[in-house]
Amino acid sequence: MRPLIFDIKRYAINDGPGIRLTIFFKGCPLNCRWCHNPESISSQAQKMFAAGKCIGCGECVRVCPLQACELTTEGIGTDRERCNLCGNCASVCPTLATEVSGRTQSVDELMQIITKERPFFDQSGGGVTVSGGEPLLYPEFLRDILDACGSQGIHRCIDTSGLAKTDILLDIAQRTELFLYDLKLMDCEKHKRWTGVGNELILHNLQILAATGAAICIRIPLITGVNADAANLVSTAEFIAGLPGAKKSVNLLPFHNIAQGKDQKLGHKRNLTLLSEPTAAEQQQAIDIFSDHGLNAEIGG
Numbered sequence: 001m002r003p004l005i006f007d008i009k010r011y012a013i014n015d016g017p018g019i020r021l022t023i024f025f026k027g028c029p030l031n032c033r034w035c036h037n038p039e040s041i042s043s044q045a046q047k048m049f050a051a052g053k054c055i056g057c058g059e060c061v062r063v064c065p066l067q068a069c070e071l072t073t074e075g076i077g078t079d080r081e082r083c084n085l086c087g088n089c090a091s092v093c094p095t096l097a098t099e100v101s102g103r104t105q106s107v108d109e110l111m112q113i114i115t116k117e118r119p120f121f122d123q124s125g126g127g128v129t130v131s132g133g134e135p136l137l138y139p140e141f142l143r144d145i146l147d148a149c150g151s152q153g154i155h156r157c158i159d160t161s162g163l164a165k166t167d168i169l170l171d172i173a174q175r176t177e178l179f180l181y182d183l184k185l186m187d188c189e190k191h192k193r194w195t196g197v198g199n200e201l202i203l204h205n206l207q208i209l210a211a212t213g214a215a216i217c218i219r220i221p222l223i224t225g226v227n228a229d230a231a232n233l234v235s236t237a238e239f240i241a242g243l244p245g246a247k248k249s250v251n252l253l254p255f256h257n258i259a260q261g262k263d264q265k266l267g268h269k270r271n272l273t274l275l276s277e278p279t280a281a282e283q284q285q286a287i288d289i290f291s292d293h294g295l296n297a298e299i300g301g
Contacts, residue, residue, distance in 0.1 A: 003027060003138040004102035006039050008113060011120070014301060016157035016178055018126025021117045023110065023145075025132040026102050029163045031196040032184065034223055034275055036259045038268060040133040045085045045102035048265035051075040053097035060089035060098055099265075107144045114149065127155025129180070136164035136172065146175035159219075162202040162209075169205050170212065178215045180251075181206055185227045186235040194226055203239070210243040218248050219301070222286055223255040224276040233286050237293040250290050251301035254278050 003025040009015075012022040027043030028035075039046055054075040061069045061076070068082035069089055076089075076098065087100045114128055121127050128149050135142050135158055142158075149156050158172060159180040173179070183206075184199070185191040191199040210216060218240055222228050227236075240248055255277050263270055278286070283299055290297035 001138055002104055002106075002141050003133075003135075004043065004045060005105055006037075006101045006103075006133075008110075010117065012129065015129040015131065015159060016127065016180065017155070018124035019117075019120040020126045020129050020157070021114055021121075022129040022131050022159075025130065025135050025138060027137050028133045028161070029137065029197060030134070030161055032221075033194050033270065034221060034226070034255055034259075034272070036256070036262075037133075038259055038262050038266060038270075039101040043133075043137070045100055046266060047078060047080075047083060047085060047090075048099045048101050048262070049076060049078065049267075050097050050099075050261075050265050053095040055095055055097075057094065059092040059094070063088045063092050107141070107148055110145060111148050114154065115152070118152075118154070121154060125155070127157060127177070129157040129159055131159035131180075134161055134163065136160055136168055139164075139168045139172065142172060143175060146172065150175060162205045163197065164201075164205070166201075166205055166208055169209060173209060173212055173214050176214070178217065179209065180219050181209070181216050182219050182221075183236060183240075184221065186232055186239060190227075190232075207243060210245050210248070213245055216243075216248050217251060217301070219251045219253060221255060222252045222278045222283065224278045224282060225274045226255075228278045228282050228286065230285065230289065233289045237290045237295060240290075241293040241295055247295060250295055250297035252283065252286055252297055252299050253301075254283060254299065 006026045007024040009022040012020040015022045026040055028041045031041055058071050061071050066082045068079045070077045085100055090098045090100045146156050156176050157178040158176050161182050184195055188198045287297050
């Protein structure tokens with residue numbers, strides 16, 4: 001199955017070593033309360049509307065074949081039962097107030113984009129990162145794009161939640177130079193509360209992947225009210241320190257409510273009142289806890 005792609009980020013410097021091109025697939029088996037890319041959760045195309053950009057020109061109303069767009073006092077309204085996400089409205093919007101998140105692209109089309117970035121990869125030691133959503137939801141397509149990059153000697157990185165069949169993960173590991181592996185919470189019930197799913201398979205897969213000798217960087221969203229407490233951090237550090245192979249580096253990613261604008265564009269409402277950015281003291285506490293377990297943790301990355 002071919003995934004929908006909702007973004008291709010050039011000159012990315014936080015998705016693996018060097019300057020990278022990051023490809024974002026739509027669709028994720030988790031539904032993290034704090035997700036900063038809410039458009040990545042659904043595997044389907046979605047219409048996004050930024051009311052502040054709308055100038056009321058009515059072009060989208062004119063070109064909509066199903067009369068799903070309507071000009072109101074608050075901007076453009078969409079009858080989502082009528083709308084078939086054809087994208088006509090987005091294509092004529094002069095201010096990009098209307099967008100359709102999610103498009104299909106072939107491996108050949110993606111490789112044309114990737115190869116144009118080769119000078120930046122070669123000079124910086126960068127490459128391609130496939131992210132999401134969850135790229136492991138689309139193993140056949142992912143395998144093809146990784147093989148195409150590998151045939152050209154391009155460094156390959158996967159950003160994953162680890163929630164996938166173990167055999168898929170191990171197959172992809174043979175085509176990947178680095179994994180950015182996300183860990184949210186150690187307690188299974190709390191993990192289910194905040195992400196919608198348990199973490200048994202995620203932890204199991206990380207242990208199996210580490211045993212292969214794969215290069216892995218652990219990434220942890222650090223969120224006050226969710227997982228920034230000492231008990232969870234100690235449990236997390238103990239688990240990571242006990243993984244087979246070389247000690248894993250840890251990137252701590254402090255929570256920021258940067259997705260609020262995207263939620264508004266999607267017409268979503270999320271209660272984020274229980275989540276907050278960790279204080280400087282909480283961030284230092286996290287670094288110290290991992291250091292006590294022989295692990296190098298840093299903010300960002």
